[in-house]
Amino acid sequence: MSKEMVVVLDFGGQYNQLIARRVRECHVYAEVIPYTKTVEEIKAMNPCGIIFTGGPNSVYDEQSPHYDRAVFDLGVPILGICYGSQLMAWMLGGEVAPAPVSEYGHTEVTVDQTSLLFRDVKKTSVCWMSHTDYIKAVPEGFRVTATTASCPCAAMEDADRKLYATQFHPEVMHTEEGMKILHNFVYDVCGCKGDWQMSSFVKTTVEALRQKIGSGKVLCALSGGVDSSVAAVLLSKAVGSQLTCVFVDHGLLRKNEGDEVEAVFGPDGPYDLNFIRVNAADRYFAKLKGVTEPEKKRKIIGAEFINVFEEEAKKIGAVDYLVQGTIYPDVIESGLGKSAVIKSHHNVGGLPDVIDFKEIVEPLRMLFKDEVRQVGRELGIPEHLVSRQPFPGPGLGIRIIGEVTPEKVRIVQDADAIYREEIAKAGVDKGLGQYFAALTNMRSVGVMGDFRTYDYAIALRAVNTSDFMTAEAAQIPWPVLEKVTNRIVNEVQGVNRVMYDCTSKPPATIEME
Ligand code: XMP
Numbered sequence: 001m002s003k004e005m006v007v008v009l010d011f012g013g014q015y016n017q018l019i020a021r022r023v024r025e026c027h028v029y030a031e032v033i034p035y036t037k038t039v040e041e042i043k044a045m046n047p048c049g050i051i052f053t054g055g056p057n058s059v060y061d062e063q064s065p066h067y068d069r070a071v072f073d074l075g076v077p078i079l080g081i082c083y084g085s086q087l088m089a090w091m092l093g094g095e096v097a098p099a100p101v102s103e104y105g106h107t108e109v110t111v112d113q114t115s116l117l118f119r120d121v122k123k124t125s126v127c128w129m130s131h132t133d134y135i136k137a138v139p140e141g142f143r144v145t146a147t148t149a150s151c152p153c154a155a156m157e158d159a160d161r162k163l164y165a166t167q168f169h170p171e172v173m174h175t176e177e178g179m180k181i182l183h184n185f186v187y188d189v190c191g192c193k194g195d196w197q198m199s200s201f202v203k204t205t206v207e208a209l210r211q212k213i214g215s216g217k218v219l220c221a222l223s224g225g226v227d228s229s230v231a232a233v234l235l236s237k238a239v240g241s242q243l244t245c246v247f248v249d250h251g252l253l254r255k256n257e258g259d260e261v262e263a264v265f266g267p268d269g270p271y272d273l274n275f276i277r278v279n280a281a282d283r284y285f286a287k288l289k290g291v292t293e294p295e296k297k298r299k300i301i302g303a304e305f306i307n308v309f310e311e312e313a314k315k316i317g318a319v320d321y322l323v324q325g326t327i328y329p330d331v332i333e334s335g336l337g338k339s340a341v342i343k344s345h346h347n348v349g350g351l352p353d354v355i356d357f358k359e360i361v362e363p364l365r366m367l368f369k370d371e372v373r374q375v376g377r378e379l380g381i382p383e384h385l386v387s388r389q390p391f392p393g394p395g396l397g398i399r400i401i402g403e404v405t406p407e408k409v410r411i412v413q414d415a416d417a418i419y420r421e422e423i424a425k426a427g428v429d430k431g432l433g434q435y436f437a438a439l440t441n442m443r444s445v446g447v448m449g450d451f452r453t454y455d456y457a458i459a460l461r462a463v464n465t466s467d468f469m470t471a472e473a474a475q476i477p478w479p480v481l482e483k484v485t486n487r488i489v490n491e492v493q494g495v496n497r498v499m500y501d502c503t504s505k506p507p508a509t510i511e512m513e
Contacts, residue, residue, distance in 0.1 A: 026186050088139075099132055106174060107126070111125075235273070236271045283304060298398065399412055457496075
């Protein structure tokens with residue numbers, strides 16, 4: 001197992017996990033811990049480096065997060081970033097004040113290339129700034145190693161004590177030389193060898209889960225999505241049949257999906273775990289009968305999920321741990337909480353209230369989506385599950401506009417299967433963020449053979465997106481759309497028209513409801 005680790009001391013900035021992720025990309029294990037952890041606790045982690053993160057506060061405000069000066073006596077190299085750089089300056093006797101000019105966004109920075117931190121870094125490059133305070137005077141023993149037009153101290157260091165700081169954010173993509181700077185910090189300053197790989201994460205996590213759970217009983221709500229699948233397999237590796245996965249098939253899954261999940265996780269699959277599939281389609285259809293309002297549909301599907309799950313959990317009896325496939329972006333999203341509700345997301349967030357258990361286990365909490373996929377590959381989970389595109393909790397229920405019926409589910413499942421098949425065949429699936437067929441609530445007149453038809457219109461959607469917050473309609477090659485259209489109208493009974501959704505998000509959303 002990897003012995004090297006960098007501690008990322010969290011002062012409340014928005015890029016904290018990103019810092020850890022970048023360090024992991026340098027093959028050095030990194031973990032984010034809150035600033036409320038003591039120096040003793042950090043010492044016990046035996047880090048080879050510490051990074052103070054950014055944060056929204058001003059160091060000179062009394063109520064702002066500060067830290068114990070003893071951290072500088074550990075002899076462990078420290079890199080302060082943004083608020084972290086100001087904190088370092090302020091704690092060591094430098095001066096921090098409101099900046100005459102705040103900087104935000106792309107900024108040209110000039111570095112002193114003799115600094116170890118800036119070894120092989122271009123003398124002048126673009127960095128990402130976001131600050132209203134600045135380091136007015138560096139502490140004794142420090143020297144300024146970078147400047148911008150408005151910031152006289154964009155970086156400083158006391159190389160003898162291995163203390164480094166940047167006002168800008170090396171972790172964000174917009175900082176051209178950011179990765180090199182972080183690489184220099186972990187390798188040249190901290191002396192790391194870089195022995196960490198995703199396989200180490202798997203090994204360490206499985207070991208830690210085993211220790212924690214002992215002979216306890218574990219319950220997992222498995223959706224077949226990437227996150228819950230990876231979490232379940234980690235748990236299965238750790239505690240085998242002490243784990244029970246409950247898979248609620250609400251009848252709103254994509255074509256054959258329920259069977260595919262069962263093939264991997266069920267008794268004939270390769271994993272050591274207990275698998276319960278609940279075929280609850282009829283219950284869902286009964287509850288959704290006559291309901292057309294999108295939010296109401298979402299609420300019903302979410303609430304019914306909890307009902308079904310609770311019933312199963314009661315049959316299993318008291319469990320010690322509940323596994324959730326929470327990943328880092330979920331943590332941020334739920335942390336925000338203040339933005340307007342556009343759509344109420346259905347996920348397992350409601351479960352803890354209704355199930356009797358001691359503790360939640362979230363083994364993927366610090367990982368980004370692509371890291372989770374990497375873990376999945378390490379664990380040998382089939383590629384079609386690991387690289388699956390996102391699928392919403394309420395499933396096809398929100399891809400059918402208006403009332404949800406078994407007949408409409410059949411139509412959208414068949415159309416979607418054709419669309420996905422042709423997209424994959426044409427090899428255009430790789431770059432797409434998400435693509436699917438939805439059933440509009442529109443029926444129109446057509447002609448098939450010599451007969452008049454009055455059937456539904458399918459809408460095809462495909463988007464390019466990196467974060468799913470904004471998206472652009474993808475330019476699917478016309479011949480592919482033509483082929484898909486022909487196949488859908490010919491093969492899917494009840495459809496006589498196919499449309500392509502050209503709308504971006506905003507103003508539309510990715511899903512239709
Ligand atoms: P929208 O439609 O809001 O979707 O642009 C953004 C992303 O979120 C997914 N999505 C959901 N995921 N539960 C989920 O787990 C939900 O209720 C839900 N609604 C939307 C959507 O598929 C897209 O990836």
